[in-house]
Amino acid sequence: MDDSPTDTRLRELRRLRGLTQERLAELAGVSPGVVKKIESGGAARIETYHTLARALGVRTSRLFEPAGPQPNPHADAGKLDLLSMRKAISPPVTLSGKLDLGPVDDEPNLAHLRQSAQAVALAYHRDHYPRTAELLPGLIRSAHGAVEHYDSGTERAQALTVRSEVLQMAGRYLTQVRAYDLAHMALRDAVRDAVAVGDRLNAASGVIGQAWVLLRQGRLDEAEELASRTADEVEPRLSQASREELAAWGWLLLRASAAAARNNRPDSAGELVAAARAAGSALGEEVTEHLRGWGTFGPLTVDLKAIENEAVADRPDRVLAMSTRLPQGVGRATSDNWNRHRLDVAAAHARLRHGDEATRLLVEMRRQAPEWLRHQRLAAAAFTDVVRTRKRSLTADQRDLAEFLSVEL
Template sequence: MPKHTDDSAPSGDTLKELRLGRGLTQEQLAERAGTSLGVVKKLERGGTARMESYHALARALGVRTSRLFEPAGPHSSTRTDDDNIDLMPLRQALAPAVTFTGCLRVGSPDPEPDLTRLRATATDMGLAYRRDDYGRVAELLPSLVRAAHDAVDHFAGAPQHGEALRLRSNVLQMAGRYLTQVRAYDLAHTALRDAVQDAVHVDDKGAVAGAVYQLGWLLMRQGRLDEAEQVSIATADAVEPRIYQATGASLGAWGKLLVHASAAAARNNRDQEAREMLRLGRAAGVALGGGQAVEASSWGRFDWRTVAFQGIENQLVARRPDRVLGLSARLPAPKDKKERLFMRRHLLDVAQAHVMLRHLDEATGVLWSLRNETPEWLRHQRMAADTFRDIIRTSKRARLSPQHRDLAAFFGPE
């Protein structure tokens, strides 16, 4: 799997201008933000850092995190073509070349697309994604996307056209989800944009909500926090159900959008808005009772714990590790492996909070457990790798333990 880099980077000039406008030295800003002087110097020279560093600096400056991000020029460093080569079949399917007569499709379409077979293949791919079988997903996606395009074209004007559009929207959502996971952001945006358009065309609010949920996740990873919050809120308003008459699916879609809006607002130093979105999301969780809404190929799972996890994550963004651990301790222990997997992203927040409090053995233990339980997923979590490197940098050990050596080999060089 190729390495991918974020497509957005903050302007060093913007950071310097804001710092000087507040009469701060680089040392004073670093101290206020709880980060190192080296990070401030690096960013003002046009370098990059973790998103968490941008949050902390923006909070110290009293601005939205998005204020630090401005349109940048071409990359100053040379990038390889590895991602273009490895993703070539999927790139050809999602963003085909265009000629005078339309899109240039690779391969010959089936004479009569079989929508039942395509739905079964899409279901298989969704299950593979849930199992973290990204190799299987990468294998299925290009041909499935092409087949979905062919089906939409074949049934144009026929009664099956709406069904074909719904199927393609579903396939494109899964493509966008996978591509965001492997950090092929521009290609993911193409897939999700087209998924939204297909869902709107057939007036499927549930599919629109699912595609926008994925888009919000992508926008947050790119640092486009204002847009992530806005698209999530606008779509949540459009699909808001009547709480006590709603289906589980509609409650789940609405709740997940509100949770994403809260995540974006928290990262953008809009704490009041983040709390308000969580309050609304909690209503969706309460309406589900002890149940769980699941949409495997779209927004995943939602229940009251989804809201609780996001509230804890917001505390981490605000650099309150004691609150993270205190709130996490109140959650019921997972009853089985399935529940443990549901909370794995939350466990990365717990590990990071332990590092912030210098509980390095506890943080290592969390990563070690995830390494054994869900290695393929963990391999693509940049936060996990960053947390491990924080452990090593903070540790006073003269020699690495066997666990540390195993994790170092797993995450690879920085």
């Protein structure tokens, strides 16, 4: 087997520091088999790479160097269940330069189109993923049709704005279900539409989504640079900023912080969270806009993401301590951000061998947000920790969780 970039870089860095596989595993707190697996061309969770990079004293991105194309059986192009979404997001272009959309309505109704977009956004934020996947392709085609229909004037600008919002929503959904390349395509086009009508805030919202995709792909340097640079460009005066300006700026800082935390740069991550906290404090409460890439932002969201950074740094005791001090009475975070926090807490309990509490949280999340939980690799990893450290036989709930999360017993 030819070396992949990660196994080659891990081996080189380990040897450069004079470490055996066993010693690196000990320093990282993983089993020697994990190091051997990666250096033999296998793959691991992104959190494992963070841990190994910390032990080696390098950025996580050092383990992912550019290389030639590698076969990827999990690539987006192989997912037939995304075919309708792919056709909607990237229709062919004819010799006229127009999108080949097939039959479309003669006169688009922009008000109705935006109402439909709001309804689909609400379905997404309520974790109704099957419904979101069912409605999005038709909504995207309608948005394309509106842009193609209006070639100038106010209606053209409105059509581009709605398409930008719809594509941002598609990008968020596709990122959540790990269709990263398709998500990036949707979000890139969303930013272009927003820029075309001079809507910098909407464009910044699309950048927030792009940074999330880059994070999920392990492109940490790019994610931090993109989010930080855009935050600098849109930084408002706190005393005069609108709620949307504060939310967009704050979320860009949180994306940059998340990238820095995953890239083993905790000091930078902390500084970026502190800046985001200033935006949250200026708002004083959570504010929500479902058609924007930031969804909800405020003091609670900042605290949730600060706790997530502690989870990434493998400090479960800090996760649990900070979770008990979350602010009260400032509104609710979006369901996906709140669920991610609960998952971080469950994983912290699992890491500290509080198996019953981790199980309780995972069972509760399965009941309340099954479609969201199904796509979270951290859930399977946390429950694997519970199973591995449990000395008694599994409960009925734990056996059900193992089946739901595809964890081998």
